[in-house]
Amino acid sequence: xxxxxxxxxxxxxxxxxxxxxxxxxxxxxxxxxxxxxxxxxxxxxxxxxxxxxxxxxxxxxxxxxxxxxxxxxxxxxxxxxxxxxxxxxxxxxxxxxxxxxxxxxxxxxxxxxxxxxxxxxxxxxxxxxxxxxxxxxxxxxxxxxxxxxxxxxxxxxxxxxxxxxxxxxxxxxxxxxxxxxxxxxxxxxxxxxxxxxxxxxxxxxxxxxxxxxxxxxxxxxxxxxxxxxxxxxxxxxxxxxxxxxxxxxxxxxxxxxxxxxxxxxxxxxxxxxxxxxxxxxxxxxxxxxxxxxxxxxxxxxxxxxxxxxxxxxxxxxxxxxxx
Numbered sequence: 001x002x003x004x005x006x007x008x009x010x011x012x013x014x015x016x017x018x019x020x021x022x023x024x025x026x027x028x029x030x031x032x033x034x035x036x037x038x039x040x041x042x043x044x045x046x047x048x049x050x051x052x053x054x055x056x057x058x059x060x061x062x063x064x065x066x067x068x069x070x071x072x073x074x075x076x077x078x079x080x081x082x083x084x085x086x087x088x089x090x091x092x093x094x095x096x097x098x099x100x101x102x103x104x105x106x107x108x109x110x111x112x113x114x115x116x117x118x119x120x121x122x123x124x125x126x127x128x129x130x131x132x133x134x135x136x137x138x139x140x141x142x143x144x145x146x147x148x149x150x151x152x153x154x155x156x157x158x159x160x161x162x163x164x165x166x167x168x169x170x171x172x173x174x175x176x177x178x179x180x181x182x183x184x185x186x187x188x189x190x191x192x193x194x195x196x197x198x199x200x201x202x203x204x205x206x207x208x209x210x211x212x213x214x215x216x217x218x219x220x221x222x223x224x225x226x227x228x229x230x231x232x233x234x235x236x237x238x239x240x241x242x243x244x245x246x247x248x249x250x251x252x253x254x255x256x257x258x259x260x261x262x263x264x265x266x267x268x269x270x271x272x273x274x275x276x277x278x279x280x281x282x283x284x285x286x287x288x289x290x291x292x293x294x295x296x297x298x299x300x301x302x303x304x305x306x307x308x309x310x311x312x313x314x315x316x317x318x319x320x321x322x323x
Contacts, residue, residue: 002028004056004090005317006045007100007310008063010076010136011035014310015048017056018317024110025317027310041081042089059086060096060320062103062312064139066156072097076136096323099154101139103315104268104306105131106152108143110318115308117276119267120285122302127262131306132252133269134193138186142259152319157255158186165250165287168243175200185251189244191222191271198225198240207236226275245278249287256301257294264302268312272305279305 003018003025013033018025029052033044041061049055065075070083086095098106108129129143129150138158143150162185164170176183176196187193198221202209210233216224228234229241248267256265265288272279289298308314 001057001321002054003317003320004054004059005313005320006041006059006061007103007312007316008035008041008061008074008077008079008081009100010064010074013038013041013044014313015044016310016313016317017052017054018314020321025314025321027314027317030310030313035077035079040079042085045086045089056090056092058094058320058323059090059092060098060316060323061086062100062316063097064100064137066154067097067099070097094323096320098152098316098319099139099141100312101131101133101141101268102152102154103312103319104133104139105129105141105143105266105315106150106319107311107315108264108266108306109150110314111306111308111311115306115311116266117280117305117307118302119279119305120288120299120301120303122264123300124302125262128259129263129266130252130255130259130261131266131268132248132255133267134186134189134191134248134271135269136191138184138189138193138251139269140255142261143263145263152315157258158189159184161185162188162247163250163254165247165290169247171204172197172200172243175203185247189247189251194222194225194240194244194271197243198237201240201243202236205236210234210237213237222271223274226271230275230277241275241278242283245275245281245283246287248279249284250290252284252303253288253291253298256288256298257291261301264304266304266306268306270309273307273309276305
């Protein structure tokens with residue numbers, strides 16, 4: 001059996017062909033496409049299938065956006081993706097769409113230890129799992145445990161209100177609020193959010209900018225800021241990244257409480273593996289557990305970073321098999 005899986009993000013579309021194995025499908029071939037080069041997903045699928053001469057037995061696609069009744073208006077793309085249209089194109093009886101973070105969560109139980117880094121060992125328990133994944137935006141999802149198996153539960157929690165936890169974060173909220181009608185946690189906990197934090201601190205402290213940040217194109221600024229911080233080359237960048245990590249920990253702790261994620265919190269997306277050294281210091285876990293009467297409860301929840309960049313693609317393949 002061959003499974004066609006896709007991970008449709010804001011800038012990139014990953015497509016893969018998986019073959020069936022006992023516990024975890026095996027990725028046989030994968031290709032990435034720049035979404036801006038195509039008018040729709042169907043055009044990419046045509047090119048991929050023609051290039052690889054395959055006819056899949058089932059298909060499932062993880063999409064960055066809410067999936068309602070088999071239809072998704074992509075959050076960061078001018079695309080509307082529908083199961084029915086994909087069924088016609090692929091000639092299959094069933095094609096599945098699911099949220100990309102739900103797909104990431106769905107793959108968590110089959111990830112290998114080499115694909116994870118532990119930030120907090122906690123206590124291993126069977127139960128709900130949460131994934132918090134900043135990248136271009138902020139994705140969040142749960143895995144619900146029914147006593148026998150896991151079920152992915154998508155959320156749009158990244159668009160919920162940002163809750164400042166101290167006076168500095170109140171100032172950050174006020175600074176962003178001047179230019180935005182709504183200060184969601186995604187406005188701060190994302191690649192563009194790190195740049196906002198940096199700009200806020202630069203303005204507040206009247207700090208000079210490093211040449212590397214000034215010269216970087218907007219889409220590269222977050223990477224440059226975090227790189228300078230991780231290499232201790234600029235104090236302003238270090239402060240920005242530390243504040244980002246603190247807010248990351250607080251939001252992950254909030255998510256753990258909302259979902260009672262005794263099975264663990266997993267940090268996904270493109271940012272977490274790149275700032276792993278900063279996540280390992282005390283800032284993240286201190287903010288994660290700083291919940292008053294529930295601090296002890298949170299200290300027993302495992303927290304791990306997902307290193308596998310293809311986790312959402314793997315989750316889409318698993319979900320397609322199940323459906």
